[in-house]
Amino acid sequence: MQIPIERDKPIPVARQIQAHLERLIREGLLGDGVKLPATRDLAHSLGVNRATVVLAYEELVAAGWARAHVGQGTFAAAPAGVAARAAARVEPAPIDWSALFSRSARTVRADAGRPRHDVVEPSGGISFAGGAPDSGLFPTDAFRRVLNRVVRDEGASLLQYYPVAGYPPLRRYLSTYLLRFGLEARAEDILIVNGSQQGFDLIARTLVDPGDAVAIEQPTYPRALQVFRAFGAELLPVPWDADGPRVDVFERLLERHAPKLFYCQPSAHNPTGLAMSPERRRGLLDAAARRGMPIIEDGFDPSLAYGARRPVPLKAQDRAGIVIYIGTFSKVLFPGLRIGWLVAPPPVLERLREAKQLADIHTSALIQAAVHRFCEGRLLDRHAVRAARAYGRRRGLLLGALGRWMPEGVTWTEPEAGFSLLLTLPSRLSAAALLPRAAARGVTFTPGTAFFVDGSGDRTLRLSFSALPAARIEEGVHRLADTIRASLKEPARVPREEDLAVPLV
């Protein structure tokens, strides 16, 4: 530790050391319980007598800023109220940071002020918010063993810098895996990324300039729309109906605005859980191919489908080579590993690789190798079947409960895939206004506006069923239905600004 000692000062050296350490503890820089350096070491590194350091520590203990444990050393102690004092610490600020922020940062901030879709649930309540898989289903121990073997067998090379494209055996596995769904991609057509989120980011930075028009399905995944907006895109919504994004609107947009690309989730649409009909897929592909415009397909996970047939990715029908496919293991496996992939035609994949290299050099090869071992040993397949069954059961329970409890005028989508459905309230109600009342009854959800590009969707809300225990679903729907019924009985009113901004506590 560096402590500035001024020997020509009238203040004793022990007092200087004590004051310095006291400030560090007071300001939260030495957190509660952090061990102070051994007196011998600190004396040595400061070039002072050990007794001087001992004295300083004794004074700290006497003043309540540290605790001494015989034989173990001295530990920082934060007296009550220290957190407040740390927060109140005034920093000199010759920089007006807010004047320096880029257009991108300002856009991101503006979007961050929108209703959140991923806020953590209240304790004790029943949450249909969030959109994560159930960590109770994670095959954690199997993964631990696989990870251990991978480090033992290939540790040194996996812990070194690694080529950007990704771990070749994982890309070869994905090539064969995607064939199951009819998606033909060679290993060299695949780029490993940090989850689908980094996929959006790399695609946006490679294809979008500020001011470019970007067509996007509506509703859609909020973090995708935020990324395109952060890179300066003007978003043009293409509304979904029961069969997918409307091709007539899509064609009109292409005609009038010549957008740079179109983003959609054809097979497991978040928030509705719907899949596009074969006709819609053909219509979108044909229109985009005619205009020479790429389609960005967010693939979610094709193994999490609840119908009789597996959904076919749009990319599998892409004879023209215009679709960039984004895949992820965050839905069926572990979101925390941050492993996803892009499939793209060679000229654009090369640029995406270059963008990835500048973004963070490469994705952890160790994690890629562990995921590969896990998949190769058919552990993924076994787990996917188990997970799809569990989520399918919850979906069924949710649909059943909605049918039993919801008042007339409430409608909802029937998810064919994914983790959620979209519910629409009777015309008088607003989901944002409903949320605090629902939370008061112990149930939460995600207001729909977050999924709408143009700020509409106030009557909609998303119910996620993936992470909620099956036993809580009925009760959650019951409470939500009660809240809606109570709200319907009140006199109509226009939602106020505060209601729209209410956090998902």
Next chain:
Amino acid sequence: MQIPIERDKPIPVARQIQAHLERLIREGLLGDGVKLPATRDLAHSLGVNRATVVLAYEELVAAGWARAHVGQGTFAAAPAGVAARAAARVEPAPIDWSALFSRSARTVRADAGRPRHDVVEPSGGISFAGGAPDSGLFPTDAFRRVLNRVVRDEGASLLQYYPVAGYPPLRRYLSTYLLRFGLEARAEDILIVNGSQQGFDLIARTLVDPGDAVAIEQPTYPRALQVFRAFGAELLPVPWDADGPRVDVFERLLERHAPKLFYCQPSAHNPTGLAMSPERRRGLLDAAARRGMPIIEDGFDPSLAYGARRPVPLKAQDRAGIVIYIGTFSKVLFPGLRIGWLVAPPPVLERLREAKQLADIHTSALIQAAVHRFCEGRLLDRHAVRAARAYGRRRGLLLGALGRWMPEGVTWTEPEAGFSLLLTLPSRLSAAALLPRAAARGVTFTPGTAFFVDGSGDRTLRLSFSALPAARIEEGVHRLADTIRASLKEPARVPREEDLAVPLV
């Protein structure tokens, strides 16, 4: 697997299956050795008789497109020449991708055409190129054990989505760790990122708009300058001399161009290995504080220093709160884990967090927790001492050999930290022109132009000593000195375009 079957066609179904699989194998979509689905499974999923699939497989085997192993199944076989045919496969291309690439992608591509600084060494040769730590020093097995324990103890929560700021115990550890070097940062002032590379990226996107001026030391780390350029910055070089970036040039730039920020590596400068003098540090800090301009400090790793005193980060002297510090574990520990961190004043850290969240949601919490366990158990400290000793020894051997072998007129820096030094050739020579000749003698290096913002530096080259076995250093310098001597004897000539573009084979 999805195979389109047309039953009303005159072509037998077995033949259709065979033709489809043959195409997949021919086009490299079913790679050599990939197991075909079990006949029973494929027959079931296609809704055909099992004998039909068996027949199709037999035909594939007979034609050499597959191998049958009794009791194991049928495996794709790529006959010789298949790779060439796969590459020649013509994709219909209604999209002119090159017309769609963003300004950022075009900038990245232009920079990718510059001489590379990280190309892998020729087999059998002695390489002073690259800039990675020596994987032979990695404490791989200790890390394996730590990783295993972390998954066992906290697996399910570490494999779920995680808050963007990072694993709190790791941030608390870093807070105390940085105090050793005099850098005061509370855990909440720290953001975990995917290595310092993602740090550059997040800072650039948060602070830089296209057309902004950015001041940058010269020479500097190529991937940093490429990131700022990719975000549209106009780079203004501030030249290093033996004491650091020149403050007079810096002040003139600030005066005339009001740059958005200044990027530098004060304590372990890549490529020179130098550290800034205390006067330079004060001069830069004072000038930047007066103009309210942030300094981006790339900290490398303060534990890898070869002098008597540990280098003090610029951030440790930053009373005004204008320095954003970038730290990494890629130098002393494992680059492949991609773990780094940012320390920044609260208003800008908040924006960096938002940018990180949109970039890839968060860095793998599992890896963060494993690194924390590793550090907490003092394994990092023990390893850092060992690594610094090994690198220090190689540095000494390199300096000694240069003194013994280099002809007059060749000069070089004496590294105080880091992994490399910068050598300057006599005025007649060009490093790019020297490289193929050196490679012919079995020694390589990185030509210096990659480190120069303005394309200068042709007489300089970087010698990295970190990953080269100590026993090879003397011989490598000997070969390089011979190459230089031979080149000096030739008639002077202007380097041609091809010399400058020569790849580091």
